[in-house]
Amino acid sequence: MADITLTKKDFTSDQEVRWCPGCGDYSILSTMQSYLPELGIERENIVFISGIGCSSRFPYYLNTFGMHSIHGRAPTIATGLAISRPDLTIFVVTGDGDALSIGGNHLIHSLRRNIELKILLFNNRIYGLTKGQYSPTSEQGKITKSTPLGSLDTPFNPISLALGAEASFVARTVDSDRKHLTETLRAATAHKGSALIEIYQNCPIFNDGAFDMVTDKETKGGALLQLVHGQPIKSETHGLVHSGASLKVVELASVPESELVVHDAHNPDPAYAFALSRLSSSALDHVPVGVFRDVERSGYGSLVNSQVGEIIAAQGAGDIGKLLNSGDTWSVD
Template sequence: MNQMTEIKPLTRKDFESDQDVRWCPGCGDYALLAQVQKLLPTLGIPREHFAFISGIGCSSRFPYYMETYGMHSIHGRAPAIASGLKLARPELSVWVVSGDGDSLAIGGNHFIHAMRRNIGLKIILLNNRIYGLTKGQYSPTSEFGKKTKTTPLGSIDRPFSPVSVALGAGATFVARTVDSDHPHLLDTLRRAAEHPGTAFVEVLQNCIVFNDGAYNALADKETRDDARLLLRDGQPMRFGKDGTKGIRMRGFEPEVVTVGEGGVTEADLAVHDESAANGGLAFFLSQFAAPLPVPLGVFRAVEAPVYEQLSTGLADDARAKRGQGTLEKLFNSGDTWTID
């Protein structure tokens, strides 16, 4: 009589590889690694159905530390490689882990086309506003005026907003979180994992060596409530220690107001709508700059046709009309030439 083998539920340890983690002590990448390893066992997906693809950079060492399939690929090309894998094996849960330099500089073209295609990838961009692996050069997200080894007099480039780039490319799920808030990070990653199509998450991440303190205002308990705006779908945009501050619109101009002062009530505040079809509100929020708070959470989450499903449909239609193809028929079809 055959005995059925009991299938044990996965745990975080099942996703921890035997590789030594080689990030600097205190790096924000550790927080992402811990939360991803905590999340995956809860998704109900077999471990062999996960794949992590990365490019080049500190964050791109991520696949070594995951006990899953994965690939440490080439600079900026992780979305292209991950797209090919997802098309070939649509049943897999394919994740891309990248950095602000990897995705928004040399990889910018691959990044935006992954967004517009809405292929089922989960793309995590760790944004520390600096090139860490190559020792502290300014990156596409470095602040205007940033002094680095390659901009000793200060950068004159205007920085990208990764969220704005993703939204501008038509991404159907766009979110932002921060490495220091582990519950928010985990919840945001869960939302991304459950989204069909491309899910993009920007993680504001501290580089303790080359850009330490870039996000102190968002991490410090004394300042974070006033520095960040937690986006909640269908809820007024309130922030501050007691939730007394809010965002009110004056035409197309946002302003910070205090509820209860000057006749301001909650009804005067802007309301977040992550499912707005045109994405205008999401893009508007992605452009917030000081003295406005930094929006964190899901900017946009909408449904749209998923690329790998469309691709599979095309293949099925072709087989239905022409039958199952073979390489031999393909090689000998159409015009041929004989080369002496």
């Protein structure tokens, strides 16, 4: 691996990028292109598979193998590829509509099975490509073209959903924070099974400023609760303490540092990560970012291929002549 020396340029395709000016997708793309050389994997062994939506144009702009598939179904295609080609590194790029609405079923089952996929969920809390309808992560009461009197749906919390689906790796980061996004990508690619990264992503056209609380210099320091394994969970102004069976945000000044919850991403009990996930509300006043959960569990593709390998080791490779002649047979002279 050490002898592979690629640069950001190697991962940049010749296609003109066609997102709206100011779209959060630009910074995610640029961060990804900068990060990929660090992986030390040849371009031909990396595949990006996406569904439909603004985010799903992502594969066109990376000089790797890529497929822009159909709405919500990227995890299914990636699943077949991951199981049959365990030699590849596969990213799924999706959005809140693609992954959580039309493709919700595939997302939860990919996570449950622990398919070897790195799923990047660009969450802008809106349908952008269809020009501005509310999405499954839009806050309740949102006024959009399809909800002129305000949306009535309770939104999904993607982190909670993933944890409920038995995900072995779940993280959250923010589009404009290149450093944090890179660190999160690094942790996800180091993880063996499925990894879900929710990326807060600003849509400047249909939902501008949705994440100002966590991107504005004024507010982000106090809003972002940093999840760093082995470190106390805190923002610049607040920290996290145990409160009965749950967790509570308190002002840092009100408790000694020793009482703060020390983050354990490897905690086998998903209830801990779930409690963390419940701290972020639509209002975004306290938002944990970083790796919520990172536990070891066998990847599905690896299990499938071991099963095949073991039976061949035990019984030898199949002989088609023998198979056709198996069971009750008889001869006609």
